Every structure is written in structure tokens, then in C-alpha cells.
Amino acid sequence: MAENRPVAFEPFGEEHQAFRRMVRELCEEELAPHAREWDEAGEFPRELFRRFGELGLFGIRHDPAWGGSGLDYWYVVAYAEELTRSRNGGLGTAMLVQGEMATPIIGELGSDEQKREFLAPALRGEKVAALAISEPDAGSDVAAIRTTARRDGDDLVVNGAKTWISNGSRADFLTLAVRTGGAGHEGISLVTFPTDVKGFQVSRKLAKVGNLSSDTALLFFDDCRIPARYVLGEADQGFYQIMTGFQGERLVAAVTAVAASQLLLEDALRYGQERKAFGRPIGTFQAWRHRFAGHLSRVEAARWLTYRAADLFNRKEMALKEISMAKLVACDLAQEVAYDCMQFHGGMGYVTESDVARAWRDLRLLPIAGGTSEIMREIVSRAAGM
Numbered sequence: 001m002a003e004n005r006p007v008a009f010e011p012f013g014e015e016h017q018a019f020r021r022m023v024r025e026l027c028e029e030e031l032a033p034h035a036r037e038w039d040e041a042g043e044f045p046r047e048l049f050r051r052f053g054e055l056g057l058f059g060i061r062h063d064p065a066w067g068g069s070g071l072d073y074w075y076v077v078a079y080a081e082e083l084t085r086s087r088n089g090g091l092g093t094a095m096l097v098q099g100e101m102a103t104p105i106i107g108e109l110g111s112d113e114q115k116r117e118f119l120a121p122a123l124r125g126e127k128v129a130a131l132a133i134s135e136p137d138a139g140s141d142v143a144a145i146r147t148t149a150r151r152d153g154d155d156l157v158v159n160g161a162k163t164w165i166s167n168g169s170r171a172d173f174l175t176l177a178v179r180t181g182g183a184g185h186e187g188i189s190l191v192t193f194p195t196d197v198k199g200f201q202v203s204r205k206l207a208k209v210g211n212l213s214s215d216t217a218l219l220f221f222d223d224c225r226i227p228a229r230y231v232l233g234e235a236d237q238g239f240y241q242i243m244t245g246f247q248g249e250r251l252v253a254a255v256t257a258v259a260a261s262q263l264l265l266e267d268a269l270r271y272g273q274e275r276k277a278f279g280r281p282i283g284t285f286q287a288w289r290h291r292f293a294g295h296l297s298r299v300e301a302a303r304w305l306t307y308r309a310a311d312l313f314n315r316k317e318m319a320l321k322e323i324s325m326a327k328l329v330a331c332d333l334a335q336e337v338a339y340d341c342m343q344f345h346g347g348m349g350y351v352t353e354s355d356v357a358r359a360w361r362d363l364r365l366l367p368i369a370g371g372t373s374e375i376m377r378e379i380v381s382r383a384a385g386m
């Protein structure tokens, strides 16, 4: 029974904490001061990929042979938690895609050639990576993707379209899901796809509600030729590889949701001491004290559910149910926390440039991307035998 497995109650040692301080300093001093400017510009400087690479932030749990640090997953948790202090969800998404979503599968299944050509430069931040699965007609239903890769001699010829692809317009390569076989789950493969091939086109950067500094693109493939040896691992096994990869993506979303909620509450409690109404600091009204007490309690509960999932993931145990539960609970909770914190800021909360408004916009993505809350409920209900 899962319930009897041991739990690490203090996952962070001194070295994790030193690493955490380094990321916090980076976020608070170098990134957060530009949060508004990068949202307004619709992008952050590309050089930041190099900066993160130099600091080893893309290779935390990757193999040292390819430039990673080979550290445990709690370093990734500390990194994702602190990344919320950049106060720019778009930047956070882009960086997590690079190190935690598009590249782990290459580290796991790639050939030495793929690791040399794609993984190592991505971990250094020299090449920008994207994970391209979703299509105009297939998001939640991954088995319905239609982008094809037809074998032609030693090549694969790729045709189709991908949408909502984070880092999509400036990616140097994609970890791309294509159909190499028949319909359904069985005929999908993952390939490494360099974006400088003929026939590849970034159709447009999508205008979004939030994550404004992140580049989210619609991509087209018109007879794009790549070597057939760029298939990752076994051909036609891509659906299962994607589902495995989703575990890391969903877990890091849960970690982000908890940390961002905590940060919103810290900000609100501070604001509640400064802002006065009816001659009192607004934070002293019982209505708000009770509301925030409830949120703090539920954020703490979500944190330990997420840590429980992270502990299993770190020990490479099956954690499908726990990760799905953590993503569902933490990402839905973040909506309520962001809504109330915005309300607590009154008119200031509705000003687009405020930190709370940016967080409210950015966090809205969490119950949608990487598997919606409805899909998480579907997984949990199946795991419970319903």
C-alpha cells in the first residue's frame, strides 16, 4: 500500500538551502526588477538562457556526462519554488520547459549523437529547446495527434502543425511528437527536430491572457526532412514516453503553484499592515484574517501533498496518482488564492502592472497546460478504480 511507504519530512539539507539562496538572489536581484518591462515587451532577453545555463539551472538532475549536475529532485523543487520570485510566470515557464520538460527525455532515451547535438548545448543555455506535442485538433487527447513523420530512405519527412508551443518561436530544436505508425496510442514517436530545416515555419506568436513574456507559438511543418536516427528511443512508443515525461512537468507545475500561492499570501499580509481603511490596517479585519488563515492552511496541505509526490518521484517510484492529485489541488488552489489576493489589493490589484495582477494572469495557465484539471480528475478517478 502506498500509504505505508516512508516519507522524508525534511527533504532539504544545507546544500539544498545554499542552492536555494543562490536562485533566490538571482530572481530577486536580476529578474524581478524587470518583470513588468518583459511582460510589456512580450519577451525576456534571450541571453538569460545562457545565464541560467552557466548557473547550472537547466542541468540540475541531468547526467554530468552531458553537462548536468546529477543532483536529486529536491534541488529542482527548490529551484522551481524560488523561480516564482522572478515574479514573471512567462520567464518561469520558459526556463522550466528548457530544463525540466523538453530535455529530460533526451537525457533518458537519446543517442550519444542526440545528447551531443541537442542536450548538451541546451543545458549550457546555448540552444533553446521546446516541447511540441499539442496540435490545433489535439490537446488533452494526445493520442489524436496528426502531425506525421513518413519514412523516406534514411530520412523522416514531417508534415503538420503544432500549437501553444512554449519557447516555440525562438527554439533551436523541438522535442517533437509525430505519428510514425497507425492511428491511436501505438503509432506515435518522439523525435529531436532542429528548427533550421527547410519547410519549418513559425506561423505566429500567440497573444495570451498571461505569461506575457513567454513566447508561445503556432508552428508549421511542410515536408521537413530530418534523419530517421533522430527518433528518441523506440519508434511508436512516443505516447508512453510522453505520459512518463508529463510526470515531471505536472510535478513542477504543482511546486510552482504552491510557491506562487505562498508568495502571494506573504505579499498580501505585508500589504494588509500598510493599507488602511476606516482607520485600521485592512489586514486586521476579521473577514480577511480568517480568509487568509484558511488559505495558509490549504497551501500548507497542498505543499505536503506535493512533497509527498516529489519524494516518490525522487526515489523513482510510481507516482502517477500522487502527482496528478498534487497538480489538481495546487493549481486549482492557486486560482482561489490569486483571486482573493487581488481582491484584497482593491483597485491596485486591477492595475495590470501590479505584482498581484501579473500573478493572477500567469497562474491561470496552471490548471490548463500540461494536462488540465479535468484530465487530472480523470487520472485520479481511474487510479481509485472508478
Ligand SMILES: Cc1cc2nc3c(=O)[nH]c(=O)nc-3n(C[C@H](O)[C@H](O)[C@H](O)COP(=O)(O)OP(=O)(O)OC[C@H]3O[C@@H](n4cnc5c(N)ncnc54)[C@H](O)[C@@H]3O)c2cc1C
Binding pocket: 097, 130, 131, 132, 133, 134, 138, 139, 140, 141, 163, 164, 165, 166, 167, 208, 211, 216, 365, 368, 369, 370, 371, 372, 373, 374, 375, 378
Ligand atoms: C500558454 C500555454 C503554453 C503551452 N505550452 C505548451 C507546450 O510547450 N507544449 C505543448 O505541447 N503544449 C503546450 N500547451 C498546450 C496545453 O498543454 C493544452 O492547452 C492542454 O493540454 C489542453 O489542451 P487543449 O487546449 O487542446 O484543450 P482541449 O483538450 O480541447 O480541452 C478543452 C476542455 O475540455 C476539457 N476536456 C477534455 N477532455 C476531457 C475529458 N476527458 N473529461 C472532461 N473534460 C475534458 C478540458 O479539460 C478543457 O477544459 C500550452 C498551452 C498554453 C495555453
